[in-house]
Amino acid sequence: MSSPMSNSAFIEGLVATAEPVARRRVSMEVLALGAIALVQLIGATLFFGDDAFQKAMMGDGARVVFKVSLLGISAVSFAAMALWSLDPAARRVGPYLSALIGVVALAGFIGFDRSFGGSLTSTFAPQFGMRCLFSVLFLALPVTLLLSLFMVRGASTQPDRTALLVGLAGGTWGAFTYALQCPFVGLYYLGAWYVGGIALVAIVARIVLPRVAKW
Amino acid sequence: MAQDTVKVVDFGDAPSRRKAGLIDLSPVGPMMAKAQKGDKRAYEEALSLCQDWLKRYLSQRLAPDQVDDVIQETLMAVHRKRHTYDSTRPFPPWFVAIARFKWLDKLREAYKAEEVELDDNHGIDGHEEQVVSRIVLERVLGHLPEAQATVLKLAKIEGRSIEEIAQMTGQSASLVKVNIHRARKKLMKTLENSYE
Numbered sequence A: 001m002s003s004p005m006s007n008s009a010f011i012e013g014l015v016a017t018a019e020p021v022a023r024r025r026v027s028m029e030v031l032a033l034g035a036i037a038l039v040q041l042i043g044a045t046l047f048f049g050d051d052a053f054q055k056a057m058m059g060d061g062a063r064v065v066f067k068v069s070l071l072g073i074s075a076v077s078f079a080a081m082a083l084w085s086l087d088p089a090a091r092r093v094g095p096y097l098s099a100l101i102g103v104v105a106l107a108g109f110i111g112f113d114r115s116f117g118g119s120l121t122s123t124f125a126p127q128f129g130m131r132c133l134f135s136v137l138f139l140a141l142p143v144t145l146l147l148s149l150f151m152v153r154g155a156s157t158q159p160d161r162t163a164l165l166v167g168l169a170g171g172t173w174g175a176f177t178y179a180l181q182c183p184f185v186g187l188y189y190l191g192a193w194y195v196g197g198i199a200l201v202a203i204v205a206r207i208v209l210p211r212v213a214k215w
Numbered sequence B: 001m002a003q004d005t006v007k008v009v010d011f012g013d014a015p016s017r018r019k020a021g022l023i024d025l026s027p028v029g030p031m032m033a034k035a036q037k038g039d040k041r042a043y044e045e046a047l048s049l050c051q052d053w054l055k056r057y058l059s060q061r062l063a064p065d066q067v068d069d070v071i072q073e074t075l076m077a078v079h080r081k082r083h084t085y086d087s088t089r090p091f092p093p094w095f096v097a098i099a100r101f102k103w104l105d106k107l108r109e110a111y112k113a114e115e116v117e118l119d120d121n122h123g124i125d126g127h128e129e130q131v132v133s134r135i136v137l138e139r140v141l142g143h144l145p146e147a148q149a150t151v152l153k154l155a156k157i158e159g160r161s162i163e164e165i166a167q168m169t170g171q172s173a174s175l176v177k178v179n180i181h182r183a184r185k186k187l188m189k190t191l192e193n194s195y196e
Helices: A007-016 A026-048 A052-057 A061-084 A094-111 A120-124 A126-153 A159-179 A187-212 B028-036 B040-059 B064-080 B091-119 B134-141 B146-157 B162-169 B173-193
Strands: none
Touching: A007 B040, A007 B064, A026 A061, A026 A126, A026 A159, A052 A061, A061 A094, A061 A126, A061 A159, A094 A159, A094 A187, A120 A126, A120 A187, A126 A159, A126 A187, A159 A187, B028 B040, B028 B091, B040 B064, B040 B091, B064 B091, B091 B173, B134 B146, B134 B173, B146 B162, B146 B173, B162 B173
16 A cells, blocks of 8 residues: 655654654663662562571572572573663574573573472462462562563564563562572472463563554 | 575675665764754754665565555654664664564564455465565575475465465365465564574
């Protein structure tokens, strides 16, 4: 279908409405993200108590540190990739995303407790797991919403992948914050409830954000 | 299949060839920087150069009656997202990425509409060239598995009906539709991967 307006008239219309714009600054986005993450960490520390991490460490301390580190590094990496992908000329992030997920999954498989300590009920029973899942979802909100805002303002030419990265970054950050007071290090428990929470945030972001941020 | 392993397809967007015809986009960067500060004259000049470039770029990729539509959609996208241009970096990669994104968007949109036609069992009206130019189509066909390339070629370049293709290839009508659907998915993927 041909456009009813000539291109030169269209350009005139665009020029007539053009006002000065504030340029997108990645450094400001990183600062804002860091600030909101810090506020959330302080809030979580106040809520869970100062000694929550020490208590969580009383069980398998080394694995708790490993869990927190893995989630923290993953969250920062996903967020960095999401911000990177907001530049229209950014390289396709798909291969890097797959590689990162693969590395995190492998590290988790090697590092976490695969012995299935405790019963099936204690691993998959909803009373602990659901609390963990909903906490991850709730704690994922601030970072996910801020990154979503950046996505709407940015110009991703790979919106599906950016949306997935936004969800993964938010979900992983939520899991990281929750993990600071959680003593569980069983592979199956974490695989079911932590990964479940992260996956839920990522799926919702992947479905909703490309529509919201369409440009 | 060896063809399936090809991930990078050069459709003329390598950095050294970011000129559609003779139009060089490099001078647009400083103009765009001024436009971000509200300089309307610089902005008009920048958009006019972009429009000239787009005309050449899109006429190699789209059917003639689609070109102006996509030019305006691309200029609108540039207008809305002009704050994302970093004037310390070259302008062409930023702009070409947006142009390509809008072109692929148009293609996706057209395919979605045609998928409904296929599902409704109405056959396929018209040729692929109504959406994508023959140059692009012929280049991409080489990256598809033979069965998919054959049905897409028969349906979209030669304009054959589903029944005719089924008779010619010995495939059932539903398999022909499936192959057309898969060929388009693969075609879009190949085009998207040619970003790099």
